Amino acid sequence: MKKNDLKSMGKSFTKYILIIGALLILLDFTFHRHEYFSFAEIYGFPAFFGFVSFVFIVMLGKWLRKFLMRKEDYYDQ
Amino acid sequence: MISSFVPGLIMIITSFLLPTIPQYFRHPAMLLSVGLSALSLFNGYGTFLEWDILGLNLILYQSDSLTLPFAIIFHIAAILVIIFSWHSKNLMEHMATLAYAGSAIGALHAGDFFSLFIWWEATALTSVFIVFAGNTNVAKDAAMRYLIIQVSSGVLLLIGACLMLYQTGNHNLAVLDLKTNFGIFIFIAFGIKAAFPLLNGWLQDSYPESSVTGTVALSAFTTKLAIYALARTFPGTDSLIWIGAIMTAFPVFFAVIENDLRRVLSFSLNNQLGFMVVGIGIGTELSLNGTVAHAFVHIIYKALLFMSMGAVLYRAGTTKASELGGLYKYMPFTTIFCIIGAMSISAFPLFSGFVAKSLIMSSLGGMGMVLIYFILFFASAGVLEHSGIKIPYFAFFAHERKNKVKEAPINMLIAMGIAAFLCIAIGVFPKYLYQILPYAVEYQPYTLDHVISQLQLLVFAIIAFLFLVKFKLYPSEIRSTVLNSDWFYRKMLPGIGKPLFKKIGLLTDSLYKNLGLSFKQVLSKSYKFSNLSYIKVTTPSFAGTILISILFIMLVIVLV
Known part of the structure; x- marks a missing residue:
């Protein structure tokens, strides 16, 4: 029972976020979004940039563990 | 009358009086002192207190449009911290927190580099007790490292201020650039507290080791004081x-x-x-407004996040x-x-x-x-x-x-x-x-x-x-x-230094042994001569050597 709580919350959260995401992309087609830089005015550019940046940050961070991660008591040794 | 005090000073005085106040009234007294200090926010802009000492004119209390927003948010942060720590009975931490917030507020109102230096070091000396309040061995070690770095920042600031006074005859806060040597000293001093790249290790080292409530206080003042100082002295510096x-x-x-x-x-x-640093670097009115606005809101939401994690630590025992x-x-x-x-x-x-x-x-x-x-x-x-x-x-x-x-x-x-x-x-x-x-x-x-x-x-x-x-x-x-820039002085330098000093120690030890022996021989000859049999010469250890050298250097300094 308890396990379903978080799972169902996660599922409905995902659903709403996807709906909002879709709406935001659709909105982009209804008006001309002014930006400081013309290439950022391409449809869905901030969305694409956000998605790619996020994945990049997490993946690079994960990779950096190879170099930066030590045992918890590293400084006590 | 109290509103013409240097803002924050009343908080520092109250912090020293806290031990005399019964536990039950300590938090109200702390809040009251912040309230009284906040009266200064209504004083308007201008220079309110100067002090001529040793031929120097110290501007202890000045206020303008850049100080005001920082002063407002520092007072708000102090109030938040006091309420958040209402349940705590840790007197040392309360004293340190109130004095720390007071020092940071005092620093905002300094009009010259020497007054700023005094407050700059005061924030270091008071806040180190907040790191100590983490009350673990890790926290105590982190506190010592924190103190060394914070005080070093102050020393660089002092060197910069002295050089500036010597070269220009002026020591008032002013817009500086990086073409002068004093400008560079002051820039690095501020950069340490603002946690510039590679100078940032102390922040992630010490803040998370403080107590449930301490980290909230730490997150608000030191770094934003550095942002204020940078905005005042280095706006528009491209780097x-x-x-x-x-x-x-x-x-x-x-x-x-x-x-x-x-x-x-x-x-x-x-x-x-x-x-915030980017905003200062751009240096336009809009960007500087952005920096100040960002510092203002940042203090609130960062305190909120640290408070929520403090609450988690308090209840669940870990973060x-x-x-x-x-x-x-x-x-x-x-x-x-x-x-x-x-x-x-x-x-x-x-x-x-x-x-x-x-x-x-x-x-x-x-x-x-x-x-x-x-x-x-x-x-x-x-x-x-x-x-x-x-x-x-x-x-x-x-x-x-x-x-x-x-x-x-x-x-x-x-x-x-x-x-x-x-x-x-x-x-x-x-x-x-x-x-x-x-x-x-x-x-x-x-x-x-x-x-x-x-x-x-x-x-x-x-x-x-x-x-x-x-x-x-x-x-x-x-x-x-996770390794961070504090690795350089926590692992790399000791890694090089320890074996090196060991070698030097062995070397001086053997040198001293030889010297000691020959000294002994001379002495033994001499007390054979004078018949003073109670003189005993032992071979001093490495620590002894250092001690003797320090005493000798002190003697030389005193004589000179």
Whole structure:
């Protein structure tokens, strides 16, 4: 029972976020979004940039563990 | 009469009186002292107190449009910290916190580099006790390192001030550049406290080791005092733009893999300082307004986030992501407040981060700085990752929790509630924040373009998170230490230094042994001669050698 709580919350959260995401992309087609830089005015550019940046940050961070991660008591040794 | 005191001084005096006040009245007394200090906010602009000493004119109390917003937010932060720590009976920490906040407020009102130096060191000496209050061996070690670095920053500031006085005959706070040697000293002094790249190790080393309440106090003052000082003395310094951009981007990757959530917040603090430093580097009225606005809102939401993690530490006993999760059921209010803080720092529209960050982004866009603009835009996705998602997700959700814990004490909830209210109030009514900024600038953060652009960035970054979790690509939390720039002086230097000193020690020991022997021989000959048989000569150890040398040097200094 308890396990379903978080799972169902996660599922409905995902659903709403996807709906909002879709709406935001659709909105982009209804008006001309002014930006400081013309290439950022391409449809869905901030969305694409956000998605790619996020994945990049997490993946690079994960990779950096190879170099930066030590045992918890590293400084006590 | 009290309003003509140096602001903050009354808080320091009260802090020293705290031991004489019964426990029950300590917190009201602390609040009262902050209230009395805050009366100075209504004094207007000008120079109110100077002191001629040793031929120097010290400006102890001045106020202008740049000091005022910082003074307001420092007082608010002090009040939040006091309420948040209402349940605590740790006298030393209360004294240190109040004196620390008072010193930081005093520093804002200093008009010359020597007065600033005094307050600069005062914030170091008071805040180190807050790190100590973590009351673990790790905290005590971190406190010592913290003290050394903070005091070094002060010493550099003093050297800069002396050189400036010697070369220009002036020591008042003024706009400096990096073409002068004193400018460079002062720049590095400020840079240490502002946690510039590679000078940042102390921040992530010490803040997470402090107590439940201590970290909240630490997060508010030192670094923002440095931002204030940079904004006053180095506006428009080009190199700050790049330094700031690096500060926004790099801590992001460390925050992804860090396990201790209070340390994640310390990396995040570093990243936020980057935005402010970029604003100072651009140096236009709009960007400086952006820096001040960002410092203002940042103090509130960062305090809120640290308070929520403090509450978690207080109730669950840890802030390690690998051991948390599922707290939303037991600490629902803390969860909500934390999410409000997370949305503010991520700059969702209608939250305070949005109305402040927009000023800096607009000034970058307006100047056509495309690369920096997108580094900061990229870093915004990073902020969402570590502060917006990671903090609330791993503490309160992630997976179900087996052990029950209680909701945070009422005083903590009140402090978090006030901070959360301010986050939303400023986000919804930004004009009140804009009114107290240094320059009068007409600015509208809520344009359709801007709101949609920001929402697209944030929502699709969240979708990326869900995608990574769904496909099990999101890195799991591992109990670990993440190397940071403090590694250089915690591992590398001792790694080189210890064997080196050992060698030098052996060398001097053997040298001394030989010298000692020959000395002995001379002596034995001499006391054979004088027949003083009670003289005993032993071979001094390495420590003895050092001691004797120090005594000798002191003697020379005294004689000279």
